[in-house]
Amino acid sequence: EIVLTQSPTTMAASPGEKVTITCRASSSVSYMHWYQQKPGASPKPWIYDTSKLASGVPNRFSGSGSGTSYSLTISSMETEDTATYYCQQWSSNSNTFGAGTKLELK
């Protein structure tokens, strides 16, 4: 099983600040996917295939990475971006999620 390690676990950012969340895989994966979840709501696909934005996702979000290291970046933090973000990979017919990064407003 591939283990995904997200960092940081929690963070706070000020409006306009650049934010980077990292996801490291215990073995190389082909793609990384990201989900946004707000309290009381179902997760939403946010970034898929490492760098493609899901429908409706603002273009201040971006994704990058390869092999065992991937990241989600917000170019300029906005209030509505407060949420928990999870990375996910699917390989060898097995899925794993990262533990999540809780992003708060400073």
Added chain:
Amino acid sequence: EVQLVETGGGLVQPGRSLKLSCVASGFTFNNYWMSWTRQAPGKGLEWVASITNSGGSTYYPDSVKGRFTISRDNAQNTLYLQMNSLRSEDTATYYCTRANWDYFDYWGQGVMVTVSS
């Protein structure tokens, strides 16, 4: 509009069984793999099971293998999760998810399962 509606959750005693259902609409159900993912209260996401579009193959993590069974009825556009020998650690919100290649592009609203005596 794609919709996934889960039902069947509730309170169940340890060691007992429960079966979840998910009715899908708004897309051609038998074209897609489907999955279940769960989230324990205040915790992260955990993949529970996946099934191919035909239902011919199923996949599970070790944590539920041998206890949970995913199945589907393509004629009824319905996904199922049979959960046996339930444990307290199975307490979670269970989400029905559509798989688009290797990520989950649609999620249901979730159904709560509580395992407690």
